[in-house]
Amino acid sequence: MPIIATQGLTMRFPRVTALDDLTVSVEHGVVGLVGANGAGKSTLIKILLGLLPPSAGTASVLGLDIARDGLRIREQVGFMPEYECLPPDVSATEFVVHMARMCGLPPTAARERAADTLRHVGLYEERYRPIGGYSTGMRQRVKLAQALVHDPKLVFLDEPTNGLDPAGRDEMLDLIRRIGTEFGISVLVSSHLLGELERVCDHVVIVDAGRLLRSQAVAAYTEVSGSLTVEVDEGRDELGRRLYDEGVVVRPEGRFLIIDIAGEDTYDRVRDGVAELGLRLIRMEQRRHHIEEVFAVDPAADPPPSVPPGPPAPPGQAGPSVERGTGR
């Protein structure tokens, strides 16, 4: 059974169409919802919570119809909004206990679950202090805790990495991955950054201007490609020239060389070339596709955008995709 299924979902506001005939269906797991700001992500989440009736179309969440069973859906899901939603003058414990009770948890259970959940999201002693004094990272954790405290079957996380520094972002992404795997709770996580979602999601849904661009398992986006990334300390060009002379298809990209794998002997040629030129080899790895590449190659997308829709890939991974030609 799909956890979320929409059928021709359309949402028109007086001045904009937020969702345009969206038909998509996703299974249990961590699902990414990607789109630029204003692509309709938050609107979709509100509709799925049963808070906003769509202009047209139907949808079901956990097998329940959004129009008829809104209340039963809200009993079984959690929601973390993208905006600030915490009162500053109460402690995280007090707030999360209250939110647990709002889901019908009896007082004792609410207190236990709140303590457990806050520990799971990584808030310890500070949870007794008023929220007003928290850092952005801690606030995001409290927002996440209130969405999880009643042990939902599915959580909607709207832009959970917004405003976090790189370290906080990594921790939040790890946490999201754990919610999906270790906790066994399905996750719908929205972001405008494709790169970060491919790390944690099983499935990615891409929306653009309210229309479905693509819905696919992450494995399919990021399957191994037929090229090799090679990084050497110095002498990139010498190595490139030598390999080119040997008939290898090679092109520079940033500090790397991208080499088409013609067969087993390609690896040998790289090894020999590096050894004979006396270069220091830092890295040689088989390249994977990035989800972002769908924007460049998808026929449904607009003609090649001059500004890449995705962010630059995180450091430590191969550079941006070849097709966009950002290499030197």
Place this chain on the structure above:
Amino acid sequence: MSMSTIHDIGYRHYDGKRLGRAYTVRSLFVHNLRAAYGIGRPARAKVMPFLLGALMLLPAAGSVAIFAFSKEESALIRYSSYTSILQVVIAIFVATQAPVLASRELRFHVVPLYFSRPVGHLDFVLAKFAAMAVALLALMATPITLLYVGGLVSKAPDPADQLLRFLGALVGCVLFALVLAAIGLVVAAFTPRRGFGVAAVIAVYMLSSTFVGIIQGLAESQTNFALAGWAGLFAPFNLVDIVQVRLLGAKSTSVSIAPGLQGGVVALAVCALLVAGSIAVLYRRFRKAGLS
């Protein structure tokens, strides 16, 4: 993260009881009632409500003490007048605490978290309204109860009549609480910034009582006592006092009281309208906030 602690037993699912709507509404009511007195919030949030609560008790305690010594019956403040006499204190309580209930969760965008849970819009508003009304009732009924019990202990004459007047005053307090909660919450819900909320509630109280006072003064100087009485409908404390005098048999505290039984009935109808209108307006306000 928490994997570093030895005692981590991993995530546990909750398969205990999930209580229904009555429990949620009750929890919401208790939460808001506590918030109205600053309980569960830092110490400085408790200062104002408890200070005002003490101010409310002071005259009652003094009155009982004087009566106990002098046995002078006039030293006991009349139950039904107590609220009107201390109306400034009560108005300040409404002004400082109504924004806590009505606009704090709007200002910090907490409202959508309720409506993404199994909490109904009307239940949410009714719980808030009831909490504000009960907070006010506690503020007003406690000193009156102190007066009654103090009088009883120090043997005030005619206990049967005392009890009747005390019960009448309690009914009056309920009405005061409902009307003041209605006005305070609506005004606060439309002024999300806290300082403005306090100022707005005070302004509504001051302007209404000042204007009504002016009109009553003018009307009485022209010996138009009926007009002066009816004008009382437009000031909250005077409005409820009309009901107390005309329907509950209390003695008048306000300058003018609308005439006859019909005056009381109209005043009661105005109170009911205020309460119903306030709930309707709050319902729409919070419903809209739940979607932003």
